[in-house]
Amino acid sequence: MSTPLERWVDESARLTKPSKIVWCDGSKAENDRLADEMLRDGTYIELNQKTRPGCYLHRSNPNDVARTEGITYICTRQKDDAGPTNNWMSPLEAKEKVRPLFDGAMKGRTMYVVPYILGPVNSPFSKVGVEITDSPYVVASMRIMSRMGQAALDRLGGSDDFVPGLHSLGDLNPDRRFVLHFPEEKLIWSVGSGYGGNALLGKKCFALRIASYMAREQGWMAEHMLILGLEDPSGKVTYMAAAFPSACGKTNLAMMVSALENSGYRVWTVGDDIAWMHIASDGSLRAINPEAGFFGVAPGTNAKTNPNVRTALQHDAIFTNVAMTATSREPWWEGINGLPQEELINWKGEAWKPGMGPAAHPNSRYTVSANQSPSISAHWEDPEGIPISAIIFGGRRARVAPLVYQSRDWQHGVFVGATMASETTAAATGAVGVTRRDPMAMIPFCGYNMGDYFRHWLEMGSRLENAPKIFHVNWFRRDRSGKLLWPGYGENVRVLKWMLDRIEERADATETPIGDVPAPGSLDLDGLAIPRESLDELLRVDPGDWTEEVAATGKFFEKFGNRLPDEIRTEHKALADRLQRSSVVTK
Ligand code: GTP
Ligand code: SPV
Ligand code: MN
Numbered sequence: 001m002s003t004p005l006e007r008w009v010d011e012s013a014r015l016t017k018p019s020k021i022v023w024c025d026g027s028k029a030e031n032d033r034l035a036d037e038m039l040r041d042g043t044y045i046e047l048n049q050k051t052r053p054g055c056y057l058h059r060s061n062p063n064d065v066a067r068t069e070g071i072t073y074i075c076t077r078q079k080d081d082a083g084p085t086n087n088w089m090s091p092l093e094a095k096e097k098v099r100p101l102f103d104g105a106m107k108g109r110t111m112y113v114v115p116y117i118l119g120p121v122n123s124p125f126s127k128v129g130v131e132i133t134d135s136p137y138v139v140a141s142m143r144i145m146s147r148m149g150q151a152a153l154d155r156l157g158g159s160d161d162f163v164p165g166l167h168s169l170g171d172l173n174p175d176r177r178f179v180l181h182f183p184e185e186k187l188i189w190s191v192g193s194g195y196g197g198n199a200l201l202g203k204k205c206f207a208l209r210i211a212s213y214m215a216r217e218q219g220w221m222a223e224h225m226l227i228l229g230l231e232d233p234s235g236k237v238t239y240m241a242a243a244f245p246s247a248c249g250k251t252n253l254a255m256m257v258s259a260l261e262n263s264g265y266r267v268w269t270v271g272d273d274i275a276w277m278h279i280a281s282d283g284s285l286r287a288i289n290p291e292a293g294f295f296g297v298a299p300g301t302n303a304k305t306n307p308n309v310r311t312a313l314q315h316d317a318i319f320t321n322v323a324m325t326a327t328s329r330e331p332w333w334e335g336i337n338g339l340p341q342e343e344l345i346n347w348k349g350e351a352w353k354p355g356m357g358p359a360a361h362p363n364s365r366y367t368v369s370a371n372q373s374p375s376i377s378a379h380w381e382d383p384e385g386i387p388i389s390a391i392i393f394g395g396r397r398a399r400v401a402p403l404v405y406q407s408r409d410w411q412h413g414v415f416v417g418a419t420m421a422s423e424t425t426a427a428a429t430g431a432v433g434v435t436r437r438d439p440m441a442m443i444p445f446c447g448y449n450m451g452d453y454f455r456h457w458l459e460m461g462s463r464l465e466n467a468p469k470i471f472h473v474n475w476f477r478r479d480r481s482g483k484l485l486w487p488g489y490g491e492n493v494r495v496l497k498w499m500l501d502r503i504e505e506r507a508d509a510t511e512t513p514i515g516d517v518p519a520p521g522s523l524d525l526d527g528l529a530i531p532r533e534s535l536d537e538l539l540r541v542d543p544g545d546w547t548e549e550v551a552a553t554g555k556f557f558e559k560f561g562n563r564l565p566d567e568i569r570t571e572h573k574a575l576a577d578r579l580q581r582s583s584v585v586t587k
Helices: 004-016 028-041 091-102 136-145 150-156 202-218 250-254 307-312 410-418 450-463 489-503 532-539 543-558 566-586
Strands: 020-023 056-058 072-074 110-118 127-133 163-168 178-182 187-191 221-223 226-231 237-243 266-271 275-279 285-288 293-297 318-320 323-325 365-369 386-394 404-406 421-423 435-437 469-473 509-512 515-518
Touching: 004 091, 004 110, 004 127, 004 163, 028 056, 028 136, 091 163, 091 178, 091 187, 110 136, 110 150, 110 202, 127 136, 127 150, 127 202, 136 202, 136 293, 136 318, 136 365, 163 202, 178 202, 187 202, 202 221, 202 275, 202 450, 221 450, 226 250, 226 386, 226 489, 237 250, 237 489, 250 266, 250 293, 293 307, 307 365, 386 410, 386 489, 404 489, 410 450, 410 469, 410 566, 435 543, 469 489, 543 566
Parallel strands: 020 110, 056 318, 072 178, 127 163, 163 187, 237 386, 386 469
Antiparallel strands: 110 127, 178 187, 221 275, 226 237, 226 266, 275 285, 285 386, 293 365, 318 365, 404 469, 404 515, 421 435, 509 515
């Protein structure tokens, strides 16, 4: 008797017609074998094995360097169940359209069967996925990003309790590229791309889009959030989860070396991109990191901004679309630490000269095991997860949003998340720097109608005994000349400390129409030279800007019609009223 997995593998092989099928066990020997093959056919370029053993460079097709949201679909039977913020096709139409692209797509190639666990191997909250792919780069990446191989097969046994994901590079033609999700049958199809979020199906496709759908059915949450622990001088660790849109600072916050280390505040990493959160029997919210590695943005990473990742990247890491020094074969990117003394080869493999544009692609990335970071928390694989005391929302906004504010309560906090906006980045194709609404940083990743998603957040809150406090941050506010007002990175710990002090009721806040900002003196700025005017500007809530913001969010919410919870409408109205009253007072 064949198992459900064997039957699906057979069916996929009949469709894609590979010359060979390889079941991956996740071993080092298998990984070494794949690396050799990739070095031979140019998929991998060798980096300096003396200084960086086990490190390779991969150059993806120049038309395939970021997530492609325009061809990413949620295929539910009813269009309304995908909602106004997702692309939609009916499951039938989607399969008819895309099946021909898989037909014979693996001819002459090897099909890899990649079983993986999302979450710690022994956690009751972990889930099994299996990706079928014809990309060895995807296999090597999945081995870093998840618990891949035999452990997953052992956990699965003969059961059908896994999320199948079929992936083929196809011909890499953007016109024949599709990333399809079938949340009702928990199935993923991806063709025509080898890029991270499109091709590593355990990441955004399963751990967020399919998992968010499952989470609503089953009463938990799958969120685009980092998880960190803030240690205080007494050694107590308080855990926080933060949702920022793509390329807006999650990895850097989760891995930071604290500027307040000398006074006893340290940050421990539990996760850098995705959190699965459950309500424990004591009514607390507990989170696990479904991933096992980091797929991080390279540009801007250096010894000052993220020393932990620099250490992590000394061995066994994959670099994608970075530049390389021509003689010493070291990876290089903008913001690493000035220009090298030797020639550079850019991300496309050309000799780079100033004036040719960035040498590394702005969305170039590294892939590395989480446990290679010195900041990794001793509790990052706790099967029951760690308890979350604060949820942080944030975005990249040159103006409007202050450095930090606290929501009034859970319902108001959900509203704060639902009204998030951020300037777009190179993590997805399309224009960069355009402000777009991105509730909970989930606009590209929610597998169902976001009106229902807001309701799910409200319901989760009502089931929590001691709900986490909800905050909003913005590291990216600028002055009139366009200069960033806040130093960011390791200095962000000052804001985390204020949150901890709020949780422990030690810090004062000043009420504003949008929420509570730090009262004068309550933000620890010891040892940081920041002009008084900058601080005032960072914390300023401008009634004019916020009145425009209320209009923009109102317009955005209209899209959801009667799927928008009344509570969100109530909060929207209350904010408008508070703003109006405050501008009357200040006049
Ligand atoms: P995804 O992996 O796409 O989800 O991104 P992310 O949210 O993990 O963002 P990441 O930490 O990789 O940061 C993205 C970019 O923002 C990098 O170029 C960082 O150098 C920069 N960045 C991160 N934190 C800060 C900060 O506090 N201040 C400033 N100015 N830039 C930051
Ligand atoms: C993001 O874009 O949010 C990422 C990178 O974390 S990807 O895996 O491509 O989604
Ligand atoms: Mn992300």
